Amino acid sequence: MIIVSVKEKKRKASDDEGDKKSAQKIANGGPAAVSTDFCEEKEKLMGRKRGSPHLTAPMNKLLLDPNASKGSSHYRRSRPCFDLILDGSDLVGRARTGQGKTLAFVLPILESLINGQNKESGKMDMEKPSVLVLLPTRELANQVYSDFEVYGRAIGLSACCLYGGSLTLLETPGRVKDHIERKTLDLKALKFRVLDEADEMLNMGFVDDVELISTLLFSATLPEWGEEELQIFGNEKMKASANVRHLVLPCTRVARNQLIPDGGRTIIFTETKDSASELAGVLPGARALHGDVVQAQREVILAAFRSGSFLVLVATNVAARGLDINDVQLIIQCEPPRDVEAYIHRSGRTGRAGNSGVAILLYEPRYSHNISRIERESGVKFERISAPQPAEVAETVGSEAADAISNISDSVIPIFRSRAEQLLSTSGLSAVDILAKALAKAAGFTDIRKRSLLSSKDNYVTLLLRMGKPMFSPSFAYSALRRFIPDEKMAGVRDVSLTADGMAAVFDVPDEDVELFIAGQENASMVEIEIPKELPPLQEKEQPRGGFGGRGRFGGNRFSGGKGGGFGRRGGGGGGGSGGGRFNRR
Numbered sequence: 001m002i003i004v005s006v007k008e009k010k011r012k013a014s015d016d017e018g019d020k021k022s023a024q025k026i027a028n029g030g031p032a033a034v035s036t037d038f039c040e041e042k043e044k045l046m047g048r049k050r051g052s053p054h055l056t057a058p059m060n061k062l063l064l065d066p067n068a069s070k071g072s073s074h075y076r077r078s079r080p081c082f083d084l085i086l087d088g089s090d091l092v093g094r095a096r097t098g099q100g101k102t103l104a105f106v107l108p109i110l111e112s113l114i115n116g117q118n119k120e121s122g123k124m125d126m127e128k129p130s131v132l133v134l135l136p137t138r139e140l141a142n143q144v145y146s147d148f149e150v151y152g153r154a155i156g157l158s159a160c161c162l163y164g165g166s167l168t169l170l171e172t173p174g175r176v177k178d179h180i181e182r183k184t185l186d187l188k189a190l191k192f193r194v195l196d197e198a199d200e201m202l203n204m205g206f207v208d209d210v211e212l213i214s215t216l217l218f219s220a221t222l223p224e225w226g227e228e229e230l231q232i233f234g235n236e237k238m239k240a241s242a243n244v245r246h247l248v249l250p251c252t253r254v255a256r257n258q259l260i261p262d263g264g265r266t267i268i269f270t271e272t273k274d275s276a277s278e279l280a281g282v283l284p285g286a287r288a289l290h291g292d293v294v295q296a297q298r299e300v301i302l303a304a305f306r307s308g309s310f311l312v313l314v315a316t317n318v319a320a321r322g323l324d325i326n327d328v329q330l331i332i333q334c335e336p337p338r339d340v341e342a343y344i345h346r347s348g349r350t351g352r353a354g355n356s357g358v359a360i361l362l363y364e365p366r367y368s369h370n371i372s373r374i375e376r377e378s379g380v381k382f383e384r385i386s387a388p389q390p391a392e393v394a395e396t397v398g399s400e401a402a403d404a405i406s407n408i409s410d411s412v413i414p415i416f417r418s419r420a421e422q423l424l425s426t427s428g429l430s431a432v433d434i435l436a437k438a439l440a441k442a443a444g445f446t447d448i449r450k451r452s453l454l455s456s457k458d459n460y461v462t463l464l465l466r467m468g469k470p471m472f473s474p475s476f477a478y479s480a481l482r483r484f485i486p487d488e489k490m491a492g493v494r495d496v497s498l499t500a501d502g503m504a505a506v507f508d509v510p511d512e513d514v515e516l517f518i519a520g521q522e523n524a525s526m527v528e529i530e531i532p533k534e535l536p537p538l539q540e541k542e543q544p545r546g547g548f549g550g551r552g553r554f555g556g557n558r559f560s561g562g563k564g565g566g567f568g569r570r571g572g573g574g575g576g577g578s579g580g581g582r583f584n585r586r
């Protein structure tokens with residue numbers, strides 16, 4: 001919980017220094033890049049060189065401060081919030097993730113406390129706060145507190161953040177009730193009560209507590225409660241971020257860790273704590289964050305991730321909501337979450353404050369049904385992609401390796417020449433072939449494997465079967481194959497799925513059996529088998545009951561496909577925004 005107790009301070013000379021620092025902090029704390037519309041809003045406001053007549057001079061000064069970029073452009077966007085909060089109305093506010101809901105209540109509340117009916121006059125008293133903000137996790141409490149602190153101080157108000165050392169985070173609203181009952185907290189002076197991530201609090205069964213203490217409810221995902229609800233930045237009813245490319249990629253559990261890319265700040269979500277720990281254990285430099293990690297450690301991990309000490313955070317839903325971390329370019333969800341709200345919040349950890357981002361949802365090809373459900377309910381149109389073939393990746397990386405070789409100093413030649421001559425005379429390969437191998441080695445490849453389009457499994461190839469007539473079930477396709485493929489080879493057939501039009505089936509076979517299947521069609525009439533370049537749209541299959549949230553095991557070697565074998569970015573992590581052209585679109 002955050003309890004913000006605010007009072008007007010007498011201005012002293014030393015405050016000017018504090019204000020300068022605050023302004024600096026605001027400037028430094030801003031996102032690395034702001035979107036066009038964030039900037040346009042700011043320019044419009046700055047161009048007018050005047051603030052709002054409704055606001056106090058300190059708030060106008062803050063909003064017009066060129067360093068306080070967040071505040072200035074924010075005002076125009078959240079004007080309805082200002083009006084309602086200054087009027088003392090109850091408010092239910094909803095906007096997509098990363099749109100700035102926090103400032104949408106922080107700034108008007110602060111303004112209200114130095115202006116109008118809620119003007120603070122009394123002495124600062126930690127036991128009698130003026131504002132109480134409840135949030136589901138301590139990490140979020142710290143984050144929102146820092147906005148109150150920075151903006152409050154800049155306009156001459158001070159704030160504090162209190163939370164019980166031993167309290168379980170999810171008990172936070174209950175804890176407030178405890179305080180009230182034990183008379184360690186007096187809420188009589190309270191002027192604002194805010195419930196952030198309100199739907200989550202309600203889901204956790206805090207309805208009574210909420211009725212007791214809340215007047216402002218905010219979240220990207222809220223049930224519809226009627227007309228008082230304010231769509232803060234446009235008409236946005238529980239929709240996923242529009243600044244994010246939402247991609248889905250079929251991938252079996254075993255193939256997942258081969259696909260996780262290197263570079264760039266990434267959050268990977270798993271369904272279980274065990275999966276998060278296991279995956280973090282096999283990804284170099286990754287760290288896990290979940291409910292079993294002790295609180296103090298959680299804060300250390302998050303601070304280190306924010307500061308860039310490590311780049312891959314593997315988390316459960318504890319990191320799904322609210323966290324605002326600069327420059328997270330990629331979100332990977334290892335399987336479809338149970339509810340659409342989780343999808344919206346998780347994917348919303350990127351694409352914030354007008355920046356763009358990529359969210360990739362991995363799913364078992366057999367259960368594509370879950371994808372359609374999330375697509376329908378979140379309002380996103382998923383781009384369906386398949387994992388790139390290692391050969392394509394190798395080609396790109398190979399040309400970078402070639403550039404790198406041209407830049408190597410001639411001083412190395414005398415040292416390596418005799419070994420090169422020996423290789424040329426003994427290997428039986430041409431000079432060009434040997435050079436090709438050297439490039440492969442420099443690019444991190446020792447062999448090139450095939451990768452299934454259907455399941456992303458290495459060393460499997462997806463084949464497409466047509467029989468010149470509709471197929472009514474996968475077993476129909478399977479029986480057709482059995483007519484001309486020996487039993488021992490049929491044992492290698494995986495994931496038979498019908499195409500959406502019902503006229504073909506796709507399935508995986510081990511790479512070494514591909515020729516046999518292609519040649520086998522000669523012995524069967526009306527049968528065509530080919531290697532598709534792209535995966536066609538498939539019919540959906542229901543996931544059996546209880547199938548969600550299973551415990552994934554992430555064994556094997558992540559780098560088995562060679563360096564760059566994943567689907568994302570390389571080269572310092574700059575290219576995550578659009579996937580760097582490495583995704584295979586379907």
Ligand SMILES: Nc1ncnc2c1ncn2[C@@H]1O[C@H](COP(=O)(O)OP(=O)(O)OP(=O)(O)O)[C@@H](O)[C@H]1O
Binds near residue numbers: 101324348
């Ligand atoms: N006008 C603005 N200009 C630039 N950045 C802004 C502006 N308003 C807010 N921001 C920044 O946008 C980011 C996202 O804001 P915030 O965390 O409040 O989003 P949110 O809508 O609450 O998201 P979520 O639903 O995920 O909690 C923050 O870094 C915030 O400082």
